[in-house]
Amino acid sequence: MAKKMTRAALFFMIGTVILTAFYKKATYGPxxxxxxxxxxVSYHLVMRLLVGGAFQAVMQNRADLYKRWYRVGRxxxxxxxxxxxxxxxxxxxxxxxxxxxxxLHTWNEVAQAMCQAELVHETIALLSFLPIAAGLRFGAYPxxxxxxxxxxxxxxxxxxxxxYNRQRIMALLERKRTSSxxxx
Numbered sequence: 001m002a003k004k005m006t007r008a009a010l011f012f013m014i015g016t017v018i019l020t021a022f023y024k025k026a027t028y029g030p031x032x033x034x035x036x037x038x039x040x041v042s043y044h045l046v047m048r049l050l051v052g053g054a055f056q057a058v059m060q061n062r063a064d065l066y067k068r069w070y071r072v073g074r075x076x077x078x079x080x081x082x083x084x085x086x087x088x089x090x091x092x093x094x095x096x097x098x099x100x101x102x103x104l105h106t107w108n109e110v111a112q113a114m115c116q117a118e119l120v121h122e123t124i125a126l127l128s129f130l131p132i133a134a135g136l137r138f139g140a141y142p143x144x145x146x147x148x149x150x151x152x153x154x155x156x157x158x159x160x161x162x163x164y165n166r167q168r169i170m171a172l173l174e175r176k177r178t179s180s181x182x183x184x
Contacts, residue, residue: 005045006049008045012039012042012045015034015042016038016039019035019038020035032138033140036143037143040134041147043131044151047124047128047130051123052120055119061116062112062116063112063116063119064115065108065112070118072163072164072166080164083160085164089161092158100113107169107173111166111169111173114165114166115166118158121156124152125151125156128155
């Protein structure tokens, strides 16, 4: 997935440059719309790559699972169950499957990677609204608003998925802990 995202980001960045140059030379209206679209898409892709890389460098998949931010309450889980997260989560892409591979990591390490993934997607969701400021320069606010809302919504799906899965792992870890304590 990382290679696909990098290639897509490059494609849209090059497309933005070409379409912008074409618009400036020919002042062809649709070229500006396409350049804005390509530029917005490339922003979202590059921003995702940069945010994910920055969090990986800083956190290295090590998060304190027991911090309040990461806790999922019963009501929140009920919302995820009502949204049927269990049904659609398997169809969502994973940037790096190895981070969640139980052959390579313990349950605890996978849960920590989930915390980091959650923070990455929350940050991306917030940064998804920055392109709206480009409306000051180009107008066309609806285009920037729609792409920003769709992008943030997409990343919030990943946040929900991480929180839903992590809560289930935390329950499993708790059961293991209590069963080993009882065995003593």
